[in-house]
Amino acid sequence: MIDKIYCVDVQPDMEGKRVKLAGWVYRKREVGKKVFIVLRDSSGIIQAIFKKELSEEAYEKAKKAGIESSVIIEGTVRADPRAPTGVEIQADRIEIVQNVDFFPITKDASEEFLLDVRHLHLHSPKVATIMKVKATMMQAAREWLLQDGWYEVFPPILVTGAVEGGATLFKLKYFDRTAYLSQSAQLYLEAAIFGLEKVWSLTPSFRAEKSRTRRHLTEFWHLELEAAWMDLWDIMKVEEELVSYMVQRTLELRKSEVETFRKDLTTLKNAVPPFPRVSYDEAIDILQSKGVEIEWGEDMGADEERILTQEFEAPFFVYGYPKGIKAFYMKEDPEDPRKVLAADMLAPEGYGEIIGGSQREDDYNKLVQRILEEGMKPEDYGWYLDLRKYGSVPHSGFGLGLERLVAWVLKLDHVRWATLFPRTPSRLYP
Numbered sequence: 001m002i003d004k005i006y007c008v009d010v011q012p013d014m015e016g017k018r019v020k021l022a023g024w025v026y027r028k029r030e031v032g033k034k035v036f037i038v039l040r041d042s043s044g045i046i047q048a049i050f051k052k053e054l055s056e057e058a059y060e061k062a063k064k065a066g067i068e069s070s071v072i073i074e075g076t077v078r079a080d081p082r083a084p085t086g087v088e089i090q091a092d093r094i095e096i097v098q099n100v101d102f103f104p105i106t107k108d109a110s111e112e113f114l115l116d117v118r119h120l121h122l123h124s125p126k127v128a129t130i131m132k133v134k135a136t137m138m139q140a141a142r143e144w145l146l147q148d149g150w151y152e153v154f155p156p157i158l159v160t161g162a163v164e165g166g167a168t169l170f171k172l173k174y175f176d177r178t179a180y181l182s183q184s185a186q187l188y189l190e191a192a193i194f195g196l197e198k199v200w201s202l203t204p205s206f207r208a209e210k211s212r213t214r215r216h217l218t219e220f221w222h223l224e225l226e227a228a229w230m231d232l233w234d235i236m237k238v239e240e241e242l243v244s245y246m247v248q249r250t251l252e253l254r255k256s257e258v259e260t261f262r263k264d265l266t267t268l269k270n271a272v273p274p275f276p277r278v279s280y281d282e283a284i285d286i287l288q289s290k291g292v293e294i295e296w297g298e299d300m301g302a303d304e305e306r307i308l309t310q311e312f313e314a315p316f317f318v319y320g321y322p323k324g325i326k327a328f329y330m331k332e333d334p335e336d337p338r339k340v341l342a343a344d345m346l347a348p349e350g351y352g353e354i355i356g357g358s359q360r361e362d363d364y365n366k367l368v369q370r371i372l373e374e375g376m377k378p379e380d381y382g383w384y385l386d387l388r389k390y391g392s393v394p395h396s397g398f399g400l401g402l403e404r405l406v407a408w409v410l411k412l413d414h415v416r417w418a419t420l421f422p423r424t425p426s427r428l429y430p
Ligand SMILES: NC(=O)C[C@H]([NH3+])C(=O)NS(=O)(=O)OC[C@H]1O[C@@H](n2cnc3c(N)ncnc32)[C@H](O)[C@@H]1O
Pocket: 163, 164, 183, 184, 185, 186, 207, 209, 215, 216, 217, 218, 219, 220, 222, 224, 225, 353, 354, 355, 356, 357, 358, 397, 398, 399, 400, 401, 402, 403, 404, 415
């Protein structure tokens, strides 16, 4: 490893100190017999000045370095308030590791082009910032899950059945059998609670969604929790505590990065328990009062959720959905058989659903009945039904879409920007 320091390590109080940095040429300009190179590394940027009078060799090489060339620069630190970061390097040595004559991404690059060359778009400090925030959100989640006694488990991705409806399964050939890419780890987490009680996993989930919306990917990172002995109201408390910790901790560790994407942090700061809770019935009333044509029993889509979120300045729950629009595994509401014990968490500012959760049907016969009602075959869920035969317990869980959470926190206009290599119906490469 090169014996170097990072851009962010160079401080004005290091005036006169000799330093070595490595990175990429982010910006470059020539003024008279000086070349100004703004060097970029994973920590940020710093300006390096190459004066012909100081080192003609370094000056001539700096002149030739193209944008995004990989370079190693050495020189002396000088505090200068005119420099982008208030400090700069009086450079007298540059090694061009690989020169780039023309970097394909220019200022006027279209979004589609940026996605076509996503492998090069990852040079961008803006993209790096999104990934830093996403990593910090998961760091925070892991902190919270550890201190609250949850066990991480590692469920399979190759599975034999649907969790969230057969229409969005990706099918693949598994030797002489058919397999699918997991839509959700939920069913396997439900098996894990009989030994570990409180479990979680972060897995890629796959949905052959044809809907081309700003919140759907065909592959997304899915943070899922499952707990024995918890009912819907218990798991909603877990959800709000976890999301609150993830958001507040990220503001604590990455506030300046978040502020490069949004100036107003109000809704993020409002993300503290208890989150507002509205019933599905109340949500329908709100939407109808705002002129939305929606009837009781219908699902709320992205448009309806966007309108509903205008009523809130923090993440909020909608609970008590009609059975007909929810999944087979959700427990019927004992107080209203038309409904299930399900709750979604919606993010404000138009982002909508970031979490889907529910209490699970823990009665064997009722679950068989629900499977049949949904037109599925109980024999396809034999192992899952066994969980209701051998020491069944009340239990609940949820799934959080990590990209959707990051998209809300950073106010991104599409979840695709929150993932390293987005997968959508039209995008499988790079
Ligand atoms: N363990 C569980 O209880 C999870 C449950 N089986 C489940 O998959 N629910 S969900 O379909 O609402 O998806 C959960 C969340 O997963 C996200 N999600 C769901 N589908 C997508 C797509 N297509 N793209 C991006 N994000 C997606 C979104 O935030 C949802 O709220």
